[in-house]
Amino acid sequence: MLYLVPTPLGNLKDITLRSLEILQQADLILCEDTRTSSKLLNHYNIHQPLSAYHQHNEHKILQHIVTQLQAGKTIALITDAGTPGISDPAFLLVRECxxxxxxVECLPGATAFVPALVNSGLPINRFVFEGFIPVKKGRQTLLKQLAEEARTMVFYESPMRLVKTLEDFMEYFGSTRxxxxxxxxxxxxxxTQRGSLHDVCQYFKQKEVKGEIVIVVQGKDD
Structure with missing residues (x-):
């Protein structure tokens, strides 16, 4: 059986008792970076075998993992933070299972976009999650499409590309959005910084940005 186990975004206390139980009982824990995951696992005195599973090797080792599952092993998949499959590896393995x-069972738990969305102050009755938008190919086409999106939009972005993405949003969505x-x-x-795209962009232009980023943008008015 395969378990998808969410892990804390940062605060190690944000993990469920059930998640800890599954990790303690698993025959093998798949993780993006064994060094990162070891910090969490050691904190909770979990010492199950670890194996790297990430976007650079998932195709190569996919069948090997499936073979282990078919042989009766219980495997838990975790990522560096949050729920596996949300802008992180998981889809290929789940599909093959x-x-x-x-x-396959996915446990409930931490996902970065949920607290960011709820805390945004923007409408959350209807929203669309876009994850990381393309850096080059397909970026303009996607932004043109999203300019007409009426639902609240949620994005992930890296610190070094935050300002550039906000500037692109201003160009396609309007600076007052x-x-x-x-x-x-x-x-x-x-x-959490709230305001117009222009004001928020200006704010982050004036400071060094670190950490994981979630951008929530209001949809187009009817």
Whole structure:
């Protein structure tokens, strides 16, 4: 059986008791970076075998993992932070498990875009999650499409591309469109900046940006 186990975004206390139980019982824990995951696992005195599973090797080791599952092993998949499959590896493995009638269970838990969205002050009854938008190919086409999107939009972005993305949003969505930018969620320097795209962009231009970023943008008015 394969378990998808969410892990804390930053604060190690943000993990469920059930998640800890599954990790303690798993025959193998797949993780993006064994060094990063070891910090969490050691904190909770979990010492199950670890194996790297990330976007650079998932195709290569996919069948090997499926073979282990078919042999009766219980495997838990975690990522560096949040829920596996949300802008992180998981899809290929889950799809292959489904094709081979291997049971898959995803535990509820931390996902960065949920607290950022709820905390944004923007409408959340209808929203669309876009994750990381393309850096080059397909970026302009996607932004043109999203300029007509009426639902609240949620994006992930890296610190070094935050200002450039906000500038692109201003170009395609208009500088007065309301937005919210959250970073370092659950951590010591957690911050949420709200306002127009122009004002929020100006704010982040004047400071060094660190940490994981979630951008929430208001949809187009009817």
């Amino acid at each position: 489904v094709r081979n009638s291997i049971k 309301a937005c919210s930018v959250s970073r370092e969620l659950t951590k010591m320097f957690e911050e």
